[in-house]
Amino acid sequence: MLASLRTYLTRKVHASQRLCVLRARPKASGVLVRRKYLALDARDARKAVCRLFASDHPFAVERLRRRSPPVPREWRICRFCRGRNMVEDEAHVLMLCRAEPLRSRRGAFMQAVYAALRSEKRAWPEQSPLSFLNAVIAEECTEHIAAKYILDMFQCCDAVPILVVTSVEQFHSYAMP
Numbered sequence: 676m677l678a679s680l681r682t683y684l685t686r687k688v689h690a691s692q693r694l695c696v697l698r699a700r701p702k703a704s705g706v707l708v709r710r711k712y713l714a715l716d717a718r719d720a721r722k723a724v725c726r727l728f729a730s731d732h733p734f735a736v737e738r739l740r741r742r743s744p745p746v747p748r749e750w751r752i753c754r755f756c757r758g759r760n761m762v763e764d765e766a767h768v769l770m771l772c773r774a775e776p777l778r779s780r781r782g783a784f785m786q787a788v789y790a791a792l793r794s795e796k797r798a799w800p801e802q803s804p805l806s807f808l809n810a811v812i813a814e815e816c817t818e819h820i821a822a823k824y825i826l827d828m829f830q831c832c833d834a835v836p837i838l839v840v841t842s843v844e845q846f847h848s849y850a851m852p
């Protein structure tokens with residue numbers, strides 16, 4: 676029974692375009708497993724990690740999908756860099772966007788992560804942005820840094836109005852970076 680539920684959920688996660696952070700989690704980590712980050716003391720930060728995994732975050736890729744009528748995915752442009760081909764999704768906001776205030780916050784986050792890894796004498800291979808983020812969340816010495824960072828990035832989004840594109844003309848008014 677549990678095995679078939681696990682198989683069902685694994686298939687569901689990997690078929691879902693929305694659950695891209697969960698999809699980037701190593702397959703070996705499985706489903707229906709209690710994660711270490713759930714024991715984090717900081718309630719708001721812990722909740723932010725759960726929201727990120729469940730695609731219940733403030734990024735335009737999700738918020739504008741829920742809008743009526745839904746905004747086409749490629750029109751869900753990043754509110755910070757406003758580049759025409761920059762969809763405001765999880766990887767873009769958390770790991771790639773070069774606009775402020777995201778860039779400086781990410782710089783501090785990366786420094787803290789690498790300092791923690793150095794002090795534990797750990798090194799990680801090169802990996803995709805979302806795989807890296809999953810590794811930082813899963814690792815005991817960095818999970819609190821990741822959770823605080825994710826909460827901080829959510830708050831950055833809450834402080835800046837979302838960019839709503841409603842026409843082809845408006846979409847083309849934003850420059851390609």
Ligand SMILES: [Zn+2]
Binds near residue numbers: 753755756758773774
């Ligand atoms: Zn951006």
